[in-house]
Amino acid sequence: MAVLSSWLATVCWNEASQRLPSTLAEQFIDFETLAALAYAYLLRGTWPDALTLGGIALLVTGVVAALRVRPQPVEPAARE
Numbered sequence: 001m002a003v004l005s006s007w008l009a010t011v012c013w014n015e016a017s018q019r020l021p022s023t024l025a026e027q028f029i030d031f032e033t034l035a036a037l038a039y040a041y042l043l044r045g046t047w048p049d050a051l052t053l054g055g056i057a058l059l060v061t062g063v064v065a066a067l068r069v070r071p072q073p074v075e076p077a078a079r080e
Helices: 002-019 022-044 050-068
Strands: none
Touching: 002 022, 022 050
């Protein structure tokens, strides 16, 4: 069951990452990490320590900062 689930997840990830812009796909990797952390600490029934909470805050801050960046259109070169 685990091998089949892992294989199916890999196929889905490959399909999704080919259809999304690379900047959006990279944010999914970050949120996958956050979901894994949340699940692990929920399963343990504990809260993360201060260092882990700091890392989570930095990860979320990086994603929010990346979302705020807008690509600038490239102006065509002026002909002389």
